[in-house]
Amino acid sequence: MGIQKKHGKGRLDKWYKLAKEKGYRARAAFKLIQLNKKYGFLEKSKVLLDLCAAPGSWCQVAAETMPEGSLIVGVDLSPIKAIPKCITFQSDITTDKCRATIRQYLKTWKADTVLHDGAPNVGTAWVQDSFNQAELALQAMKLATEFLVEGGTFVTKVFRSKDYNNLLWVFNQLFTKVEATKPPSSRNVSAEIFVVCRGFKAPKRIDPKFLDPRSVFAELSDPTPNNEAKVFNPEVKKRKRDGYEEGNYTQFKEVPASEFIQTTDPIAILGSLNRLNFEQPPNGDVALAALDKLPETTQEIRNCCADLRVLGRKEFRSLLRWRLKVREKFGFATKKTANAAAAEEEVAEVESMDEELKIQEELQELSEKETSRKKRERRRENEKKQKEIIRMQLHMTAPTEIGLEQAGPNGEGSMFGLKAIDKSGAVDKIAKGKMAILTEADARKDQDSGFGSGENDEESDNEQDRLDRELDSLYEQYQNRKSDADAKFRAKKARKEHGDNEWEGFSAGEHDSEDDDELEEDSSDESSDEEAPSKRSLLTNLDSNEKKSGGLSRRAAQFFDQDIFKDIGGLPEEEDEEEVDADLDRLNSIIQPDDEAESKDDLPELAEDAESESDDDEKGFEVVKRTDAEKQWEDEAPRRDGKLDIDIITAEAMTLAQQIASGEKTTRDLIDEGFNKYAFKDRDGLPEWFLDDEKRHDKPHRPITAAGAAAIKEKLRALNARPIKKVREAKDRKKFKAAQRLEKLRKKSAMLQDEEGMTEKEKAQSIMKLMSKAVKKKPQQQVKVVVARGGNRGIAGRPRGVKGKYKIVDARLKKDTRALKRAAKKQK
Numbered sequence: 001m002g003i004q005k006k007h008g009k010g011r012l013d014k015w016y017k018l019a020k021e022k023g024y025r026a027r028a029a030f031k032l033i034q035l036n037k038k039y040g041f042l043e044k045s046k047v048l049l050d051l052c053a054a055p056g057s058w059c060q061v062a063a064e065t066m067p068e069g070s071l072i073v074g075v076d077l078s079p080i081k082a083i084p085k086c087i088t089f090q091s092d093i094t095t096d097k098c099r100a101t102i103r104q105y106l107k108t109w110k111a112d113t114v115l116h117d118g119a120p121n122v123g124t125a126w127v128q129d130s131f132n133q134a135e136l137a138l139q140a141m142k143l144a145t146e147f148l149v150e151g152g153t154f155v156t157k158v159f160r161s162k163d164y165n166n167l168l169w170v171f172n173q174l175f176t177k178v179e180a181t182k183p184p185s186s187r188n189v190s191a192e193i194f195v196v197c198r199g200f201k202a203p204k205r206i207d208p209k210f211l212d213p214r215s216v217f218a219e220l221s222d223p224t225p226n227n228e229a230k231v232f233n234p235e236v237k238k239r240k241r242d243g244y245e246e247g248n249y250t251q252f253k254e255v256p257a258s259e260f261i262q263t264t265d266p267i268a269i270l271g272s273l274n275r276l277n278f279e280q281p282p283n284g285d286v287a288l289a290a291l292d293k294l295p296e297t298t299q300e301i302r303n304c305c306a307d308l309r310v311l312g313r314k315e316f317r318s319l320l321r322w323r324l325k326v327r328e329k330f331g332f333a334t335k336k337t338a339n340a341a342a343a344e345e346e347v348a349e350v351e352s353m354d355e356e357l358k359i360q361e362e363l364q365e366l367s368e369k370e371t372s373r374k375k376r377e378r379r380r381e382n383e384k385k386q387k388e389i390i391r392m393q394l395h396m397t398a399p400t401e402i403g404l405e406q407a408g409p410n411g412e413g414s415m416f417g418l419k420a421i422d423k424s425g426a427v428d429k430i431a432k433g434k435m436a437i438l439t440e441a442d443a444r445k446d447q448d449s450g451f452g453s454g455e456n457d458e459e460s461d462n463e464q465d466r467l468d469r470e471l472d473s474l475y476e477q478y479q480n481r482k483s484d485a486d487a488k489f490r491a492k493k494a495r496k497e498h499g500d501n502e503w504e505g506f507s508a509g510e511h512d513s514e515d516d517d518e519l520e521e522d523s524s525d526e527s528s529d530e531e532a533p534s535k536r537s538l539l540t541n542l543d544s545n546e547k548k549s550g551g552l553s554r555r556a557a558q559f560f561d562q563d564i565f566k567d568i569g570g571l572p573e574e575e576d577e578e579e580v581d582a583d584l585d586r587l588n589s590i591i592q593p594d595d596e597a598e599s600k601d602d603l604p605e606l607a608e609d610a611e612s613e614s615d616d617d618e619k620g621f622e623v624v625k626r627t628d629a630e631k632q633w634e635d636e637a638p639r640r641d642g643k644l645d646i647d648i649i650t651a652e653a654m655t656l657a658q659q660i661a662s663g664e665k666t667t668r669d670l671i672d673e674g675f676n677k678y679a680f681k682d683r684d685g686l687p688e689w690f691l692d693d694e695k696r697h698d699k700p701h702r703p704i705t706a707a708g709a710a711a712i713k714e715k716l717r718a719l720n721a722r723p724i725k726k727v728r729e730a731k732d733r734k735k736f737k738a739a740q741r742l743e744k745l746r747k748k749s750a751m752l753q754d755e756e757g758m759t760e761k762e763k764a765q766s767i768m769k770l771m772s773k774a775v776k777k778k779p780q781q782q783v784k785v786v787v788a789r790g791g792n793r794g795i796a797g798r799p800r801g802v803k804g805k806y807k808i809v810d811a812r813l814k815k816d817t818r819a820l821k822r823a824a825k826k827q828k
């Protein structure tokens with residue numbers, strides 16, 4: 001890659017190259033070409049005036065585009081090399097001489113188009129330096145008004161400065177259409193813009209103010225600069241979007257420090273100047289000399305005065321204080337006698353400024369602190385939410401966290417805050433979260449008994465309840481989301497629901513009735529249940545469907561709720577119960593075939609559904625709840641065909657089976673083991689999410705033996721050895737092909753049978769032939785091994801002289817394999 005030359009502003013761009021190629025004197029030619037393409041004024045013009053035309057590329061374009069025999073006059077401060085079909089001369093467009101020369105060339109004609117692409121030659125020795133671009137454009141327009149025909153076009157370049165709008169305003173007074181545009185060839189970095197003014201109104205008399213730069217730009221120019229802003233808030237740097245300050249060519253401004261002391265507008269000095277100096281003028285300045293010697297004029301003050309542009313609020317304040325002190329010393333205050341009112345006013349004003357400065361500062365500090373605090377909080381919250389989302393996506397979020405983090409202690413601003421919904425439709429959710437009900441009931445009891453009736457307690461209880469309810473409903477949402485996404489989970493949930501219904505047979509009733517009582521109490525106190533659904537307009541209660549479904553998933557239940565299934569009766573519930581009982585009996589007999597003496601009550605896990613609690617009490621046994629593994633085991637066993645399909649697939653189960661089979665463990669041992677911490681877990685009042693979480697992690701660990709593990713391993717190996725789907729498919733394909741061949745054979749032999757010219761023997765022989773041909777297996781082609789050496793080394797295709805299947809082998813590999821074999825033999 002060649003090294004690129006650096007050029008100022010990257011001038012040598014594609015327009016530059018194009019201009020060179022086409023023979024234009026400047027890349028600016030393309031600006032006119034593009035402007036003309038858009039507005040098409042050149043083709044319509046017969047007389048054109050090009051102001052500031054050097055080096056002449058616009059004249060070149062005009063000469064090319066305008067009709068034959070057109071008059072093109074170009075003028076510039078710089079000399080312009082002669083251009084065919086163009087008259088050019090050197091002059092300053094702001095002078096009368098220039099106007100006279102133009103008149104000379106145009107004679108009585110009027111220009112159809114006046115172009116102006118002038119830019120002041122800043123930095124040269126020309127007097128025109130003082131004219132800024134806007135003024136130059138105004139001068140150009142002045143000439144245009146003199147020479148343009150009615151309806152003519154004036155195209156001018158302007159820079160986006162504060163005078164830009166003033167200029168546009170003037171253009172709009174004199175032309176019917178004024179449009180500002182930036183042709184593509186104009187560099188983006190350049191502030192230049194082209195204004196195309198069409199339809200010159202050619203008024204008989206133009207107000208001279210329109211064409212006087214002083215009135216045009218002074219009238220609408222910016223009022224006094226905002227020095228207060230610079231001094232009070234110097235840290236906030238205002239970007240200059242309106243170009244450079246016009247007429248402000250002196251960048252560095254300084255005044256004697258004494259002037260700052262004497263002035264009535266110290267802010268203006270601090271805001272607009274660069275330095276306060278202590279240098280004595282040639283004739284000497286007593287005030288300045290005194291100021292220089294004052295002890296108040298510390299080194300720090302001097303440093304501050306040395307560069308006002310770098311000062312902050314603090315430094316400005318110290319300068320203002322210093323000024324006040326010096327003024328007092330200088331006796332400006334005693335001037336009151338001579339100029340009392342004015343001095344007082346002035347001093348007062350300055351003092352108030354100082355005070356104001358302080359107050360403003362404090363206010364600003366406070367507001368800054370407040371905004372930064374808010375920002376911090378917002379950022380923290382966003383980060384938290386972001387983390388939560390990521391964790392949820394990674395399935396890392398425990399339901400506890402969802403609730404706590406999302407709702408937070410206040411829960412108001414939380415993304416999934418259910419406060420609003422909760423207010424209206426939380427009845428069902430409360431029913432699910434038993435803890436909430438209990439807490440409410442407890443709270444009521446406490447209130448009645450006079451305990452905890454303080455407002456704070458009540459509030460915190462309510463808050464607690466609300467949090468619990470929100471947690472419950474969030475957990476439910478989480479489960480729904482999971483079940484929507486995960487079919488396995490759906491199936492498991494459906495199974496669980498089915499199981500729960502069975503288990504809750506008698507206890508569920510109790511709960512229900514309890515809950516009902518609770519709700520009845522509620523209804524008498526607060527609102528009736530009937531009102532709840534209307535309030536719950538936002539929530540569709542899908543749970544009721546689940547209850548109806550009898551173990552089906554919600555979707556399945558909704559599907560079977562359709563009218564067409566109405567008349568189809570399912571299995572009557574009683575039948576189900578009977579069947580369950582029968583299954584239980586069978587199970588009992590299988591598990592304890594020779595120990596019939598032991599009653600059903602001896603197996604608490606099996607008896608719990610059949611017997612009521614009171615019965616158990618009578619017989620002196622306590623009912624032990626089934627563990628989840630046992631429940632699952634029961635659920636998975638298909639019972640309808642009367643056979644129990646017990647498949648031992650875990651090492652734990654295999655160990656247990658082996659122990660039972662070898663007599664290592666008896667039924668009594670199993671029963672004894674059943675009385676463990678898992679059997680007597682108090683689950684009442686615990687929220688569902690907690691129970692689910694416990695279920696997942698707090699499981700009994702059953703011991704496994706090496707023999708049990710080995711047996712399971714063996715079983716799995718056998719399972720894996722069974723033909724997999726693809727093998728089965730291949731076999732089926734083979735069978736299908738054989739059947740096809742057979743069919744073909746059958747058809748052929750049928751045809752032979754019908755053949756009239758053949759004897760029966762011949763027919764039989766031909767059929768036998770066909771059959772033996774069909775049965776005959778094609779001899780397997782031998783694979784020829786070709787060693788990649790000599791001519792065969794590194795060849796890509798088939799080796800020469802080899803037919804049929806072949807395999808190219810590496811000589812080295814062959815040798816290595818042989819060597820390995822030899823070594824293995826030796827070791828033996």
Ligand SMILES: C[S@@+](CC[C@H](N)C(=O)[O-])C[C@H]1O[C@@H](n2cnc3c(N)ncnc32)[C@H](O)[C@@H]1O
Pocket residue numbers: 025026028029051052053054055056057058059075076077078091092093094117118119120121128136
């Ligand atoms: C960008 S150049 C014009 C390029 C020209 N349009 C072309 O196509 O070649 C700007 C010109 O404005 C001229 N100019 C600036 N002030 C002027 C003035 N007061 N009178 C005449 N020409 C002026 C400069 O001499 C300079 O040549």
